[in-house]
Amino acid sequence: xxxxxxxxxxxxxxxxxxxxxxxxxxxxxxxxxxxxxxxxxxxxxxxxxxxxxxxxxxxxxxxxxxxxxxxxxxxxxxxxxxxxxxxxxxxxxxxxxxxxxxxxxxxxxxxxxxxxxxxxxxxxxxxxxxxxxxxxxxx
Amino acid sequence: xxxxxxxxxxxxxxxxxxxxxxxxxxxxxxxxxxxxxxxxxxxxxxxxxxxxxxxxxxxxxxxxxxxxxxxxxxxxxxxxxxxxxxxxxxxxxxxxxxxxxxxxxxxxxxxxxxxxxxxxxxxxxxxxxxxxxxxxxxx
DNA sequence: ACATATAGTTTGACAATCAAACTATATGCT
DNA sequence: AGCATATAGTTTGATTGTCAAACTATATGT
Numbered sequence: 001x002x003x004x005x006x007x008x009x010x011x012x013x014x015x016x017x018x019x020x021x022x023x024x025x026x027x028x029x030x031x032x033x034x035x036x037x038x039x040x041x042x043x044x045x046x047x048x049x050x051x052x053x054x055x056x057x058x059x060x061x062x063x064x065x066x067x068x069x070x071x072x073x074x075x076x077x078x079x080x081x082x083x084x085x086x087x088x089x090x091x092x093x094x095x096x097x098x099x100x101x102x103x104x105x106x107x108x109x110x111x112x113x114x115x116x117x118x119x120x121x122x123x124x125x126x127x128x129x130x131x132x133x134x135x136x137x138x139x
Numbered sequence: 140x141x142x143x144x145x146x147x148x149x150x151x152x153x154x155x156x157x158x159x160x161x162x163x164x165x166x167x168x169x170x171x172x173x174x175x176x177x178x179x180x181x182x183x184x185x186x187x188x189x190x191x192x193x194x195x196x197x198x199x200x201x202x203x204x205x206x207x208x209x210x211x212x213x214x215x216x217x218x219x220x221x222x223x224x225x226x227x228x229x230x231x232x233x234x235x236x237x238x239x240x241x242x243x244x245x246x247x248x249x250x251x252x253x254x255x256x257x258x259x260x261x262x263x264x265x266x267x268x269x270x271x272x273x274x275x276x277x278x
Numbered sequence: 279a280c281a282t283a284t285a286g287t288t289t290g291a292c293a294a295t296c297a298a299a300c301t302a303t304a305t306g307c308t
Numbered sequence: 309a310g311c312a313t314a315t316a317g318t319t320t321g322a323t324t325g326t327c328a329a330a331c332t333a334t335a336t337g338t
Contacts, residue, residue, distance in 0.1 A: 004264050009245075009252040011271035013184060016158050017196070018278045019151075024198035034198075035294080045152060051317060057156070059163035064295050066318055088303045088316040106148075113148040116274040125143050128270050131263070132150035135255040139157045174325075190286060203326050205287055227285040227334045 026108055030101075032075075035060065035068055037105070040077060040094065044102030048081060048093030077101060165247055169240075171214075174199065174207055176244070179216060179233065183241030187220060187232030216240060 027037045035058060042057050043049070049057075055065040069092055072078040077098035083089035094102060117125055166176045174197060181196050182188070188196075194204040208231055211217040216237035222228035233241060256264055 004261070004268050005252060005256065006249065008256070008264055008268045008271065009249045010184070011268060011275060012158075012252055013180070013245075013248060014275050015271060016155065016162075017181065017184065018275065019155050020159075021196060021198065022278070023155075033294080041152070042156065045149070045156065052315085055317095057160060059160060060294085061296060062317060063297080063319075067294080083316090086304070086316080090317070106152075109152060110145065110148045113144060113151055116277045117144065117147070118277060119273060120270075122143070124270070125147055127266070129143050129147045129150060131259075131267050131270070132147065132154060134258060136150060136153050136157065138255045138257060139161070172325075191284085194286095199325085200327060201286060202288075202328080206325080222285090225285080225335070229286070 022112060026105070033068075036072060039065075039068065039072065040098055040102055041105060043078065043092065043094045044099065044106065048091045050083065050089045050091055052089075054092055072098070161251060165244070172207075175211060178204075178207065178211065178231075179237055179241055180244060182217065182231065182233045183238065183245065187230045189222065189228045189230055191228075193231055211237070 023037075024034065027034050030037055032040075039054060039058055042054065046057075051062050051065055051069070054069075055062045058065065060068070069078060069080070073080065076095055078092055079095050081091040081093055083091055117128070120128065162176075163173065166173050169176055171179075178193060178197055181193065185196075190201050190204055190208070193208075194201045197204065199207070208217060208219070212219060214236075215234055217231055218234050220230040220232055222230055256267070259267065
C-alpha cells in the first residue's frame, strides 16, 4: 500500500507532466522556441537579471543563451542593460513589447488556473495558495 | 490588489519553474538528454504506449521520436512491442533496465517531495493530495 | 474494391546546444 | 600597488535535436 506521500509525489509528477504538455502546446502557437518563451516567462516573473542567472534558470550554457538573447533582442522582446557596478555583467530585461507578450502568456496561465480550480471554493483556493507558498519556499 | 487566484497562478508558475530547473539538474547527471529522460519518466508513469501517443506527451514529432527511441533501444532502456490488433502500431515500453532507471529517478522525486512537504503534517499532506487529484482531473 | 486516413520510418535541411578558446573586468593575495 | 586567479559574457566549431515532407505499410469507410 502506497503512503499518501508517495501518492502526492506521483500527483506532483502528473501535474508537472500535464503542465509541460500544456506549455508546449501554447508555445507552438507563438512560433518561438520553447527556450525563448521560457526565457520571457522567467524574465516576466523574476524581472531583469544577468546572463549567467538566466542561463541557469533556463538550463542552458551562457554560450547558448548569448545566441538566444540575440534573437530576442532582434525580435525587440528584450533589452541588454549594462550592469551599474559590474562592467563585465549585462542585465537582460523585457522590453515593452516583451512585457506585452509576457502579460498575454500570463493570462493564458490564469485561464488554466481558473480551469483547474473551477470546483474550488474561495477558502480552498486560499488554503491551496498557502500550501504552495510553503512548498515554494522549501525549494 | 491581486486576487488569491492570481497569486495562486503565480505560485503554480513558480512551482513549475523550480521543478523544471530541478529536473534539468537531475538529467544532467544521467548523461542522457532531457527528451530521453522525459520519455522514460512518461513510460514509467503511464506504462507502454504507441509512438504517436508518446510523441505527443514528450512534445516532439514522431519522426524525432523514432530517432530517440532508437537510442533508448540501443541503450536497452526500452523495447518495441508489436501492437496486438493494429499491425501499423508499435508499443514502446520500458525494459527491466529502463524500469530500474525510472525507479531510481522516481526515488529522487520522492526525496524532493519529502523536502517540499517537510513542514507538513500528515493531515496537511492528505489535504494537499486531495487538492492535487482534483486539479489533475480537471486538466 | 478503392479512396482516404493513420502509424511509423527515413531523409535532408536547419536550429539548438555544448565545450573550449577568447576578451574584458573584478577580486584576492602578498 | 601589482600580479594571479576568478568571473561574465561572446565567439567558434562540432555535435545533436528537430522538423517537414516523402515514403511504406496497414486500417477504415463508403
